[in-house]
Amino acid sequence: MDEQFPPDGAWTEAYIALGSNIGDREQLLREAILLIDQHSAIEVSRASGIYETDPVGYTDQPAFLNMALAVRTMLPPVELLRRLLAFEQQLGRVRHIRWGPRTIDLDLLLYHNVRMDQEELTLPHPRMMERSFVLVPLHDVLEPGHPLQEQVKAASEAALRDGKEGITLWKTINWRSASEPFGN
Numbered sequence: 001m002d003e004q005f006p007p008d009g010a011w012t013e014a015y016i017a018l019g020s021n022i023g024d025r026e027q028l029l030r031e032a033i034l035l036i037d038q039h040s041a042i043e044v045s046r047a048s049g050i051y052e053t054d055p056v057g058y059t060d061q062p063a064f065l066n067m068a069l070a071v072r073t074m075l076p077p078v079e080l081l082r083r084l085l086a087f088e089q090q091l092g093r094v095r096h097i098r099w100g101p102r103t104i105d106l107d108l109l110l111y112h113n114v115r116m117d118q119e120e121l122t123l124p125h126p127r128m129m130e131r132s133f134v135l136v137p138l139h140d141v142l143e144p145g146h147p148l149q150e151q152v153k154a155a156s157e158a159a160l161r162d163g164k165e166g167i168t169l170w171k172t173i174n175w176r177s178a179s180e181p182f183g184n
Contacts, residue, residue, distance in 0.1 A: 002011040011072040013045070013143060014080060017125075017134045018067050019053075019105040025065040026050065026171070028091055028104050033089045036071065036106075043081070047173055048140030053133040054166030061101045065141045065170060068109070068137035077111045081121050083090060109138060113147070124148070132159035132167050 006012040016036070020028040029050065037044040048068040054063045055070045073080055084106040092103040109125040116123050129151070140155035142149055159167055 005078065006018065006074060006112070009074065011043075011074055014071050014073055014077075014108065014112070015110040015138060015141065016069045016071060016084065017107040017109050017128070017137065019064045019103075019107075019133070020103060021055065021064040021105045022060045022101050023092075029065055029067060031091060032104050032106060033069065035090065036069065036084075039083060041074040042080070043072045044069050045072055046141040048137035049172045050170045051133065051137055051167050052170040053168075055130065056133065063166075064133065066133045066137055066167075067082060067173075068134070068141050070141040070143065077108065077114055077116065077123060077143060078118070078121050080111065081108045107134075109134065110146075110148070129155065132156070136167055 018029050018032055020026075020032075033044060033047060036042050046069065050065050050067045053064045053066050073082060088104050088106055094102075094106070098126060107125055107128075108121065108123070109128050111123050125134070128138070132155070135152055136156045136159055139152050142152055146152075152182050
């Protein structure tokens with residue numbers, strides 16, 4: 001991967017998964033969106049619906065609210081990831097149990113066409129194609145013509161049709177801009 005990506009001053013598209021199952025889940029998702037959008041080098045382009053999903057992996061915990069964002073950013077992939085991790089900390093994220101309960105989870109799924117496998121970051125996200133709670137909201141925001149569009153669409157439709165992982169649309173949101181309120 002070119003370490004200069006994106007080129008200085010250029011915007012590129014990336015996709016982020018959001019999840020919460022502790023506290024006011026919806027409010028935490030909204031706060032995360034605002035934190036992301038208020039960063040000078042990140043702009044939220046599109047927001048998926050909010051889906052309620054059964055926990056996966058460690059199942060002795062409350063249901064999650066999950067969604068996805070399409071963003072434009074001038075940050076390189078690793079810097080974007082680090083910024084997302086800082087937002088998690090701001091919103092009270094504590095890591096005790098792998099796949100355990102959390103106030104907020106922000107995962108960088110895709111960054112332009114970048115493929116990378118480093119200790120700190122692997123792109124595309126290595127487990128996203130196995131997770132309906134990621135694929136269904138990602139399908140809502142994926143740019144038409146994206147190389148993974150058909151694969152994400154098929155997996156998302158199958159998950160909703162089959163009720164896989166207990167995923168149901170919980171609420172739609174209308175994302176306009178950071179200066180305007182958004183709601184269902």
